[in-house]
Amino acid sequence: MKVKVRSNVAASIEAVRGELAGTKLSTSTMNLVVWLDDPERRSWVLQRADLLGEKHPSFTLILDRTGTTPGATVTTADRSDDVHLSVQGEHVLVDVVGLSPAQIAEYVTTLCPRGVPTELWWSSSTSSARPVFDALLPHIDAIVVDSSGALPDARTLLDLAHFHAANPSLALRDLAWLRLRPWQEMIAHFFDDPNLLGELYALRSLTIASGSDAEAFYLGGWLASRLGWLARGRDAFADREGKEIAFKRERTGEIRRVRSVELASGTSAYHGEVTDDPQVVRVWVSGEHARDARLFTLQAIDNASLLEVAILQRGTDELFATALSNAATLLGDEPA
Amino acid sequence: MTTQATAPRDGAAANPLRAGLAVDRITDPCNIVFFGASGDLMKRMLLPAMWNLRLEDILPASFGIIGFSRSKFSDEEFREDMRKAVDEFSRSGPTKEPLWGDFASHISYVTGAFDDLGAFKRLKKQLDENDHKLGTSANRIFYLSTPPSVFAQIVEQLDAAGLGQRANTKGWTRILIEKPFGTDIDSARALQTEVEKVFDEKQVYRIDHYLGKEPVQDIIALRFANVIFEPIWNRRYIDAIQITAAETVGVEARGGYYDNAGALRDMIQNHVMNLMALVAMEPPISSKAEAIRDEKFKALAAVRPIEPNRAFLDAARGQYDAGAIAGKPVPAYRDEPDVRPDSNTETYAALKLWIDNWRWADVPFYLRSGKRLAHKNSEIAIRFKSIPHRLFGELGDSIDNNVLVMKIQPEEGISLRFSAKVPGPKMHIRSVSMDFNYGTGFGVVSAPAYERLIGDAMRGDATLFTRWDAVETAWNVVMPVLDRWTETIDETFPNYSAGSQGPPSAERLLIADGREWRKI
DSSP states (O other): OEEEEOSOHHHHHHHHHHHHHTOOOOOOOEEEEEEEOOGGGHHHHHHHHHHHHHHSOEEEEEEEOSSSSOSEEEEEOOOOTTOTTOOOOEEEEEEOTTOOHHHHHHHHHHHSOTTSOEEEEEOOOOGGGHHHHHHHGGGOSEEEEOOSSSTTHHHHHHHHHHHHHHOTTSEEEEHHHHTTHHHHHHHHHHTTSGGGGGGGGGEEEEEEEESSHHHHHHHHHHHHHHHTOEEOSSSEEEOTTSOEEEEEEEEOSSTTOEEEEEEEESSEEEEEEEOSSTTEEEEEEEETTOEEEEEEEOOSOSHHHHHHHHHHOOSOOHHHHHHHHHHHHHHTTOOO | OOOOOOSSOHHHHHOGGGTTSOGGGOOOOEEEEEETTTSHHIIIIIHHHHHHHHHTTOSOSSEEEEEEESSOOOHHHHHHHHHHHHHHHOTTOSOOTTHHHHHHTTEEEEEOOTTOHHHHHHHHHHHHHHHHHHOOTTOEEEEEOSOGGGHHHHHHHHHHTTOSGGGOOSSOEEEEEOSOSOSSHHHHHHHHHHHHHHSOGGGEEEOOGGGGSHHHHHHHHHHHSOTTTGGGOSTTTEEEEEEEEEOSOOOTTOHHHHTTTOHIIIIIIIIIHHHHHHHHOOOOSSSSHHHHHHHHHHHHHTBOOOOGGGTTTSEEEEOEESEEETTEEEOOGGGSTTOOTTOOOOSEEEEEEOBOSTTTTTOOEEEEEESSBSSOEEEEEEEEOOOSSOOOOOTTOOOOOOEEEEEEESSOEEEEEEEEEOSSSSOOEEEEEEEEEHHHHTOOOOOOHHHHHHHHHHHTOOTTSBOHHHHHHHHHHHHHHHHHHHHSOOTTOSOEETTBSOOHHHHHHHHTTTOOOOOO
16 A cells, blocks of 8 residues: 655644554564665665565654655555465655754654664765754664765764764664674684684784775774774784784775785785675685685675664674774774 | 583684674584485485585585485585585575585595495595595584484494594594484384494484474573563463374375384374473573473473373374365375385374473373374464453353464464454454464574574584483373374274364364364
């Protein structure tokens, strides 16, 4: 069912509520609130929000400031008995062009069902939307952002670190961080062999090639937090004994994607490099602990899956928090 | 003797980069040997499961797969045969390069009979080669996907070839044994005697693939991750529990095996009683394997065995006649290939059991399983007691008992039936259903049980495998009925039509208690 509603805010909310009252949602896992203000990314974001809605019975509220669709659109899933396995969820898209932050927040407080967590996917990359973000914040249980790909993304990462430091109890998820999970798995894989564990503490360089900066800083921040490294400017760490670990970054390939990682100790180097298939990484060890190349599959790197991981997580993510904090230390106070 | 690893080994656990990452990816380097590798189970389930574990990076970097069976294959021929099987049966679709080539390079094959010590020595040589070439660190899993009649023989030959745990001083050894574990209490004990000569109990993983199904694991989550169910999970609020494992299929190509087994051995003694144990057990002290298995054992140990003189009062059996499934005619059991024309084997079994403890006293557990029934349907239905006093409802309204149904297959989910007011000026009451379905609730397709179970065995997590004391206790429960059924020819066979709800004797089992079975 799809209904167009064109009216003022109060009438629009009432009309939307009227439509929703006729539905019969039987299982609901969350309210997903999506902020949209970039016309170029609009269809990309909507598609991923739809995919998520198809998998998780939820109330999805799209706050659309792109000016593409005036009024409000209410969509409900087909609940006929013969479609037993259809996903049950409601989807409301509201045009919020010209509305004040308080009016926009009113949509969230009035329409989102109580008793289930409310997640905000903040897809904006502009600072002008910040007042809306601040107005929504009191009504949100968790926030999903993507610090990667924005220009400059190092600045975004630094802002995110400051925001997190000011709101430590708020569940914050960054798709840029979650996207790195398979790479973390891959790096960890090298050192599951007890014979190579000592190598972790003898690393002397870390080299990361990626299409944007956030990935490199997050991976560096993560390794630093796990191994007790301290940042020495943007291009080096010091290990627990004060020995230097060079940190090299190369911008290459698609944004939001890592292309290769190399960790080198005094005697061996641990390599991972994307193959022609972007979901498969070739991994090998050269030097004293040489190992033949093998293939490693990257799991769940599409954004819809990442978004799902982000909303399924509960509470604060300590690993993320320390990696973000380390990345910020690495970046210092001076944005690029 | 090497200490058996039951958790991720120290090296992996000590890797500081593992903190916060998926622990299910930490598996020791190992070889897995599949006995019966040319069989149907290997092609349909086991190798596709290994392939998917590889795709999900759950297999360790250093792993080896060795097929062992009588059929003659070279390594290359076996790999090609397995590739076809994966292409046809894997949930992840056809194989693709270069991943398959990388995976296949870890597969090898040994031709041999299960009584041929020479073949087992060749297997040992292959394992040693893999340790050297693939870095599999002398860790070994032997998976017995063979007919049960050769389980003991394989264990014996493994020992003779120096492949038992006690001969492995460098790594760990585990053995996975498919069900059924024995054909009765005596044969189960005899098999156990052979197994324990070579392996410690902690190394033995008895597979009941039902336990690998997501909804079965969800029984524990439903009970112990919610506060609302456990307080009413007892004799004070529960009227009766029905556990059903109904199939529409017949014996397929397994007539020879099934005619010597029957529904009681094939389904009730293992699958259904395992479900019963999960429903009835007390809260375990932790989620660790032994804590859960301890409680399952205690629940089974409290089941009152059916007295021989009640074998026809508290149990019912049936055998299917010709009929129709989904409109398609199907033959009678006795007309199936490799089935004796005068067979006395039951294709349907139902039991009424009691658990003698404080929680379950006087609550009947009705268990049933059968082939060629109206629908495929496995579920656990908890029927609560009637309300103590009726306040609502117009004349003619009935207020049904609340029922909580845990759906295992083909649907996977949970359904709660409760009473609600019908909209309108009068206080009409009607039962409504609140459903949770895995397909729509989480939007994921559950991984096949074998993937979960093989992955768990590689990690040394025995939670979803059946311990010997539980197997023995389950046999003790069913043996009096089995003995009486074996010695008594059922003159009414065949006594239910294919495509029906089962035999009338099963209906009578509940009618006598003033209850009825849920429709299959």
